[in-house]
Amino acid sequence: QLRQFAYAVKNSSTILLPEWKRAIKKVAMKDADPKKAVADHIMPRDVSTRWNSTYDMLKFAHSHQDPINQMTDCRSL
Numbered sequence: 166q167l168r169q170f171a172y173a174v175k176n177s178s179t180i181l182l183p184e185w186k187r188a189i190k191k192v193a194m195k196d197a198d199p200k201k202a203v204a205d206h207i208m209p210r211d212v213s214t215r216w217n218s219t220y221d222m223l224k225f226a227h228s229h230q231d232p233i234n235q236m237t238d239c240r241s242l
Contacts, residue, residue, distance in 0.1 A: 167226055170237065171208040181236070182207075188232035208233075 174181045185207075208225050212218045226233060 167222060168211050170233070171210045171222060174236070175207055175210065184239075185232065185236060188235045189229075191235070192229075192231045 174185045189206075208229070209218065209221045211222050
């Protein structure tokens with residue numbers, strides 16, 4: 166399901182991508198420590214021909230749990 170989420174966010178330039186950027190900014194503002202501030206970037210996708218792409222995607226998802234949870238909790242998107 167994480168693969169589907171990453172694909173949907175990357176390929177939805179009108180609905181999900183702006184919402185993803187808003188969720189990232191909201192978490193970055195809430196986080197007062199600049200070392201822990203979440204950068205504004207897209208989740209890496211899992212590619213079958215690229216080594217460690219699954220690991221990179223999972224590592225990103227682990228470090229960005231709050232924005233991912235915000236996006237998946239909102240059923241109206």
